[in-house]
Amino acid sequence: MIEFSLWDIVxxxxxxxxxxxxxxxxxxxxxxxLGLLLLMARVAGLRGVQTIxxxxxxxxxGTPLLVQLFLAFFGLGLLGVDVSQxxxxxxxxxxxxxxxxSEIWRGCVEAIPKGQWEAADxxxxxFMQKLRHVVGPQALRIAVPSTVGFLVQMIKATALASVIGFxxxxxxxxxxxxxxxxxxxxxxxVALMYFALCWPVTAWSRKxxxxxxxxx
Amino acid sequence: xxADNIITIGQLRKRFGATEVLKGIDLDVxxxxxxxxxxxxxxxxxxxxxxxxxxxxxxxxxxxxxxxALRHGDQRALRALRQHVGMIFQSFxxxxxxxxGANVMLAPRLVKQRGKDDAQAHARRLLERVGLAxxxxxxxxxxxxxxxxxxAIARALAMEPSVMLCDEITSALDPxxxxxxxxxxxxxxxxxxxxxxxxxxMSFARKVSDRVVFMHAGCIHExxxxxxxFGDPRTxxxxxxxxxxx
Numbered sequence: 110m111i112e113f114s115l116w117d118i119v120x121x122x123x124x125x126x127x128x129x130x131x132x133x134x135x136x137x138x139x140x141x142x143l144g145l146l147l148l149m150a151r152v153a154g155l156r157g158v159q160t161i162x163x164x165x166x167x168x169x170x171g172t173p174l175l176v177q178l179f180l181a182f183f184g185l186g187l188l189g190v191d192v193s194q195x196x197x198x199x200x201x202x203x204x205x206x207x208x209x210x211s212e213i214w215r216g217c218v219e220a221i222p223k224g225q226w227e228a229a230d231x232x233x234x235x236f237m238q239k240l241r242h243v244v245g246p247q248a249l250r251i252a253v254p255s256t257v258g259f260l261v262q263m264i265k266a267t268a269l270a271s272v273i274g275f276x277x278x279x280x281x282x283x284x285x286x287x288x289x290x291x292x293x294x295x296x297x298x299v300a301l302m303y304f305a306l307c308w309p310v311t312a313w314s315r316k317x318x319x320x321x322x323x324x325x
Numbered sequence: 326x327x328a329d330n331i332i333t334i335g336q337l338r339k340r341f342g343a344t345e346v347l348k349g350i351d352l353d354v355x356x357x358x359x360x361x362x363x364x365x366x367x368x369x370x371x372x373x374x375x376x377x378x379x380x381x382x383x384x385x386x387x388x389x390x391x392x393x394a395l396r397h398g399d400q401r402a403l404r405a406l407r408q409h410v411g412m413i414f415q416s417f418x419x420x421x422x423x424x425x426g427a428n429v430m431l432a433p434r435l436v437k438q439r440g441k442d443d444a445q446a447h448a449r450r451l452l453e454r455v456g457l458a459x460x461x462x463x464x465x466x467x468x469x470x471x472x473x474x475x476x477a478i479a480r481a482l483a484m485e486p487s488v489m490l491c492d493e494i495t496s497a498l499d500p501x502x503x504x505x506x507x508x509x510x511x512x513x514x515x516x517x518x519x520x521x522x523x524x525x526x527m528s529f530a531r532k533v534s535d536r537v538v539f540m541h542a543g544c545i546h547e548x549x550x551x552x553x554x555f556g557d558p559r560t561x562x563x564x565x566x567x568x569x570x571x
Binding site (some may be wrong): 227 | 378379380400404405407408410411412414416418419420421422431432436437477480481484485
């Protein structure tokens with residue numbers, strides 16, 4: 110039997126953790142940009158678009174991410190589109206994040222008093238100017254805790270990508286545990302690494318909240 | 326007057342669901358005229374005011390400001406019209422995330438594309454005019470209600486409007502702060518600004534306005550110079566409204 114040193118385990122987990130980070134970043138950035146576009150379309154109040162966007166959000170909020178991953182991977186395959194696990198996981202997580210983020214942010218925008226919109230309207234500001242200079246900055250401040258909370262959820266949710274064979278931290282952990290017969294040690298390290306990824310994000314959020322309060 | 330009317334309103338109707346809140350309003354306002362709109366709550370006076378800058382959408386009739394018709398489908402035209410119509414609100418509605426100076430400078434910089442130094446100098450002059458020269462760098466939540474409302478006036482003036490709408494601008498203020506705001510409004514009137522104000526300050530309306538409009542149940546019920554409206558009310562509704570105030 111081959112002996113695995115602790116360093117072998119940790120090193121391989123760290124290598125796989127890069128993919129967790131890459132996947133999470135992709136979901137943050139892609140989901141954030143798409144979520145912002147969805148938010149603007151909803152706040153703009155275009156009538157036909159509303160129903161479609163509501164349906165979109167309902168779809169991604171109402172089905173498990175796990176099932177969405179399966180659908181993205183196997184469904185697109187059935188359609189004759191050859192998708193890599195990386196692409197399927199990236200797309201599924203991006204769409205999932207965009208639906209949730211647009212909904213979280215819509216709540217924040219709606220929390221801004223109507224008088225702020227009216228004051229901006231009466232000063233002849235355009236829709237984009239109102240969002241960018243009046244409502245956006247105020248909504249941003251209330252959005253920080255819930256957005257960061259969701260981002261931390263997303264880091265952990267990347268673990269689900271392991272079910273379609275994408276080798277990120279959790280999948281690597283499973284493979285290494287099977288080879289070393291030391292599941293407790295391996296999964297212990299896996300947990301530590303997830304914590305090491307999530308904790309700084311939460312800490313950064315606390316700092317950001319404080320900064321935004323000070324900067325107003 | 327005719328050609329010199331800055332606002333013309335014809336047969337304006339507005340419904341909220343099944344209730345008609347404006348039932349055919351006709352009103353012409355001459356340039357430089359000061360009009361006080363009085364009436365019970367629910368009489369439609371705030372709604373009328375909010376129709377004039379398009380914050381409220383009317384259902385029928387016509388409304389013109391400075392010769393431009395207000396059409397709701399056309400955002401560009403609506404924004405062009407709003408540049409000529411300033412509005413001050415009961416709840417001030419200052420932008421809490423911006424300093425006092427930034428509140429005043431925001432719209433001139435974004436909408437009129439004024440340069441930073443230019444906008445800043447202008448904002449300082451306006452704050453001085455409302456008696457708040459030293460508050461340029463203060464935050465809205467550090468000011469009293471009366472001071473906040475005066476900043477709101479400076480902010481509206483920064484767009485150099487030709488008409489100013491005042492929607493119960495002293496109703497949210499402590500009694501001792503009302504005077505400082507009204508003095509600023511009075512100075513605007515003296516400088517020739519066209520003013521339309523919905524107000525509960527009857528002595529102020531009497532003193533400053535050229536014409537008083539009494540609204541009742543969605544209609545202009547009685548209208549005339551302040552001496553006539555307050556001194557010689559013709560309709561029982563106005564008489565009842567005035568006597569209820571004392």
